[in-house]
Amino acid sequence: MTGTSYDTSARSVRPYGQDVARWDRRGNAWLAAVAVAFTVAQLVLVRPGMGLGWDESVYVSQVSGHAPAAFFSAPRARGTSLLVAPVATWSSSTALLRVYLAVLAGAGLFLALRAWRGLLAPRVVVLGGALFASLWVTLYYGPQAMPNLWVALAALAAVGCFLRAQVDRGRPGPLWGLAAGAALMALMRPTDAAWVCLPLLVAAVAVRPWRRLWPLLALLGGLAAGAAEWVIEAFVSYGGLARRLSDGSRIQGGLGWHNAVSDQLRSLSGRTLCRPCTGAMPNTAVTLWWYVLPVLAVLALALAVRARRPAATALLCACAATAAFPYLFLIGYAAPRFLLPAYALLSLPVAEALIFLVAAERGRLRPLAVTAVAVGLAGHLAIQTVVLERLVDRTTTGHHRWSQVAVALHEHGVRPPCVVTGGAETAPAIPVAFYAGCASADTGGHNENTTAAALVSTARRMPVAFVTEGGDPPHYARGWQRVRLAGQVYAYVAP
Numbered sequence: 001m002t003g004t005s006y007d008t009s010a011r012s013v014r015p016y017g018q019d020v021a022r023w024d025r026r027g028n029a030w031l032a033a034v035a036v037a038f039t040v041a042q043l044v045l046v047r048p049g050m051g052l053g054w055d056e057s058v059y060v061s062q063v064s065g066h067a068p069a070a071f072f073s074a075p076r077a078r079g080t081s082l083l084v085a086p087v088a089t090w091s092s093s094t095a096l097l098r099v100y101l102a103v104l105a106g107a108g109l110f111l112a113l114r115a116w117r118g119l120l121a122p123r124v125v126v127l128g129g130a131l132f133a134s135l136w137v138t139l140y141y142g143p144q145a146m147p148n149l150w151v152a153l154a155a156l157a158a159v160g161c162f163l164r165a166q167v168d169r170g171r172p173g174p175l176w177g178l179a180a181g182a183a184l185m186a187l188m189r190p191t192d193a194a195w196v197c198l199p200l201l202v203a204a205v206a207v208r209p210w211r212r213l214w215p216l217l218a219l220l221g222g223l224a225a226g227a228a229e230w231v232i233e234a235f236v237s238y239g240g241l242a243r244r245l246s247d248g249s250r251i252q253g254g255l256g257w258h259n260a261v262s263d264q265l266r267s268l269s270g271r272t273l274c275r276p277c278t279g280a281m282p283n284t285a286v287t288l289w290w291y292v293l294p295v296l297a298v299l300a301l302a303l304a305v306r307a308r309r310p311a312a313t314a315l316l317c318a319c320a321a322t323a324a325f326p327y328l329f330l331i332g333y334a335a336p337r338f339l340l341p342a343y344a345l346l347s348l349p350v351a352e353a354l355i356f357l358v359a360a361e362r363g364r365l366r367p368l369a370v371t372a373v374a375v376g377l378a379g380h381l382a383i384q385t386v387v388l389e390r391l392v393d394r395t396t397t398g399h400h401r402w403s404q405v406a407v408a409l410h411e412h413g414v415r416p417p418c419v420v421t422g423g424a425e426t427a428p429a430i431p432v433a434f435y436a437g438c439a440s441a442d443t444g445g446h447n448e449n450t451t452a453a454a455l456v457s458t459a460r461r462m463p464v465a466f467v468t469e470g471g472d473p474p475h476y477a478r479g480w481q482r483v484r485l486a487g488q489v490y491a492y493v494a495p
Contacts, residue, residue, distance in 0.1 A: 027122030031113050034126055038133040039106030042142040045388055046102075048095035051399030053272075056145040057434040060084055066092035067416075068439040070430050071449040074238055074247035077230050079187035080147045088145075102143040105153075109133060112153040112344070115160030115177055118167070119312055120348060128351035132344050134381055136270070136388035137336040147188035148337040152344035154184035155196045158219075159319055159345065162200050163312055165215040175214055179222035186226025191248075193223055195326055196341055199318035251446045253332045260327065263334035265290065270391035275333035286387065289380050293346060300349035303356055313349050320345035401426055401486060405467070406435035408485035412493055414438065414463040421455060424469030427489045432467060443474075452476045459494035466492040 052060060061070045062081040065088075087093075087100045113129045132138055132152075141149045158181030164174035185193035197219060204216045234244035249255040253275075263277035268287050271277075281287070297317055304313035324342035327334070354377075358370045405427045409420070418438040423429030430447065433440035441450045441458075456476050458464055466477045473480065473492045480492040 027117065027125065028114065030122060030126040031110050031129065034113070034129045034133060035106040035110035037130075038109055038139075038142065039102050041133070042102040042105065042139055043099065045139055045385070046098070046143050046392055047396060048098035048143070050098070050392065050396045051094055051403060052097075052145065052431065052434065053395070053399070054428060054431050057431040059145045060088050060097070061434050064088045064092070064434075065090065067434045067437045070434065070440050071442065071447045073251055073446055074244045075191075075251055077147065077187065077189055078233075079150070079184070079189075079226075080145055082187070083150065084145045097145065098143040101145065105142040105149060108150065108153040112157040112160075115157040115164065115181075116348065119160060119163055120352070124348060124352045124355060127355065128347035131351055132347040134384055135343060136384040136391070137340060138343070139384075139388055140272075140391060141337050141340065146337060148192075148340045150188045151185050151192050151196070152340040154181045154188070155319060155323065155341045156344045156347075157181040158185065158197070158222075159200065159315055162203075162215060162219065163315065165218070166210055166212070169212075175218040178215060179218040179225070182219050182222030183226035186223050187229070188226075190227040190230045191326075192323065192341065193226065196319050196323045196345075197223060198322045199315060203315060255326075255330050258330060258332040260329065260331055260334050263332075264328065264336065264339065267334045267336045268387075270387045270394075272337070272391070272395075273333070273335050275335075277334050285379070285383055289383075292376075293343075293350060296350040296353040297346050299356070300353040303353065313352070316345050316349055398426070399431075401489075402428075402431050402435050404486040405432050405489055406437075408483075409436050409438075409465055409491060412465075412481075412483045412485075412491065414465045414491070414493060418463040418465070419455070419458055420465050420467060421450075422466040422468050422473075422491075424467055424489050426469060426487070427467055427485070429467055438465075464494040468492070 058070045058072065058076065059080040061067050062072065062078070063085040081088075083104075084097060084101070087097050091097070109129060109132075113125050116125045138149065138152075158178055161174045161177035161181060165178055168174055182193065182197060185196060200219055201216075204210055204212075204219065231241055234241045238244035238247060260277075262281075263274050265281060265287050266277050266279060267274040268290060269282035297320070301310065301313050301317055304310045320342040323345065324339055327338040354373055358366075358373050360366075360369075409415075409418075409432070414420070414436065416437040418436065419441050420429050420433035420436060420438045421441040421443070423432070423442075429442065430440045440447075441455060442448050443450055443452055443455070452474065453476075455464055466473055466480065467485070468490055469488050470490070472478075473482075477492040477494070480494050483491050483493055485491050
């Protein structure tokens, strides 16, 4: 079997007998093609004018000149807000923000894959990148102001740079790449970064040839630099680090032993948040790739062990496992974006297994293997596209409804500066407030940031609206004017 010659003794690694210069000439061109295709697919399939979602509204509002900052709950980190700041601080155009993020995601994919230069053959890295980029969840969240894809890309780059730092000793590039990848993960989601980097930390301490100071310092320094703001903010605004972690656990339903595997399977049909996760399982055709993924990863690991080059594949699989573990077994709900880091890390072993299936010598069986893999990949791509198109249609419709509600609020005198509270299932207060350019307020729940008395006091100075989808208003709004906004969504507007 052909394969990458890799050992942990830090001797030079040469992919498939080629030198690194040849990898650069051909590999970089193919990686650029994958990154460009990824960017174009985002702009074509995920409409730039789709509107911002709930979480996006929170992240963008922190730096937006369009609306006041929404309540920032304990689990969130500021990385996404910093990512969108170059556009959001001066423009309220969602389309412009989507284009900016799509281009940035394409560039991020290129850099994450290029970190594997000299470690794996170009065709493995290119196919792995294409597989990851073709998932509906990757395409859907690429142009969105959300942190999970960036954790995934940073994780892929960090693992590659960690291995390169063991091989290219004396060169600072891989060390800086490792530190940057770890810092980006921690800046986006500190707890995810800790889970992803756990195998890297263990390997840096427990694997004898890898017990080197500089890679360990680069990894720890990157994590510390990325998480510093989150930790400092914990003491300044959340009552300490332990309190922030506790609040984050409570908001996520209480971290503990939960089997969310079936919840993640249900979410593969295009449910961006499965909480509570009920209903029938999706069609087997939609979930089949999820069953095939670990099988191919195990095959790749077995092939790597047989070829006496297990380090890269084992490290990728280990980091993918620790990245997925909390979202499969420690929370009681599911969102497909949570597993993006695991998908990114497994994409390279899966690509290597697929290439083995079609390239290994089997005589008469080889055409059958090639056909099976080609048909499987074509069907997988078609299903991912269908799921994505349906999700984008639903999301666009929902966000358009929020925009209609915001326009109706303006027509009834609720204009900036203003406050929106309450919220209906089809018109939640936080995104509606952002669309309307108002501040959002909540007197209970995970986003509690005010009291009824404070709202009444605020209503004496500026417009305040309680949005609802039927039912009686709270006691403080019973004398306010009831107006119909859109469909079954109403508002009680303070006089």
